[in-house]
Amino acid sequence: MNIKVVAYFLIIVELGIQVFGGLFSDQTPEVAYAFANAILILVPLVFGIKLGLVCMVPFVASEIFWFFKLQAVGPLLHLISFAVAVMILGFANRKIMQMPRLKRAVISGVLFELFLIGEEALYYGLRMLFLQKSFGWDDISGTFLSPANVVMLIVLILCCVGYSGLKDEKQPGAE
Numbered sequence: 001m002n003i004k005v006v007a008y009f010l011i012i013v014e015l016g017i018q019v020f021g022g023l024f025s026d027q028t029p030e031v032a033y034a035f036a037n038a039i040l041i042l043v044p045l046v047f048g049i050k051l052g053l054v055c056m057v058p059f060v061a062s063e064i065f066w067f068f069k070l071q072a073v074g075p076l077l078h079l080i081s082f083a084v085a086v087m088i089l090g091f092a093n094r095k096i097m098q099m100p101r102l103k104r105a106v107i108s109g110v111l112f113e114l115f116l117i118g119e120e121a122l123y124y125g126l127r128m129l130f131l132q133k134s135f136g137w138d139d140i141s142g143t144f145l146s147p148a149n150v151v152m153l154i155v156l157i158l159c160c161v162g163y164s165g166l167k168d169e170k171q172p173g174a175e
Contacts, residue, residue, distance in 0.1 A: 006159060007047040011055045014039045018058040022065055034146035040082055041089065041115045042152050045108055046159045048097075049090025056086055074127060081123035085115050105160035112156055116144045 017036040021028045040059055044052025059082060066075040092111060096104050117140060124135035143149060 003159065004047070004051070006155070007043060007051045007055075010039045010043055010155075011051070011058075014043075014055055015058040018062040022062055030142065031146055031148055034143040034148035035152070037119070037143040038112075038116065038146075038148050038152035041085060041112055041119065042156055044086045044090035045093055045096070045112060045115070046156055048093045049087070052086045052090040052093075056082065073130065077126040077130065078123050081119050081126060084122060085119040089115060101161050105157050108156055108160050109153060112153060113144070113149075116149060117141070120144075 014036055017028075017032050017039075021033065021036070036059070040055060043055040060079060063075040063079040067073070089111065096107055096111075099107065120140040120143065124133075124139050127133045128135060
């Protein structure tokens, strides 16, 4: 099985969540947004910067939509915080791919969890800086404490451990 199929599936899920959330924001459960956030962190970390940026396209469109609809700067701050996270994780992917499977899974898992919290902390920090809105642990911990975190962490580990290489390279001795 081509591992990129997982990436494309996650990108389609991200697109679906962003479209549904844009059309039916009142009916969209918080866990759906937690999945979208976790996908945005997972894809560049596991699949690299290119697919990470492709995965961001629906999110970028959604945040721009909300910026114009709400006439508020909050969505742009959210966009900035995710852009920083995706870029850092996309570049980290290059180093992580050179590691053995088990180490790759452990390092990826730790980075995944740190960036789930870090991205939200950056977003709320930017809100505090530019909008003078305070925040607390409850604000930052939403995705981290969501069932989406557990599901996406399992996906991440399966991607890292279940395959000898995430790149579509021929393995030595495999014909």
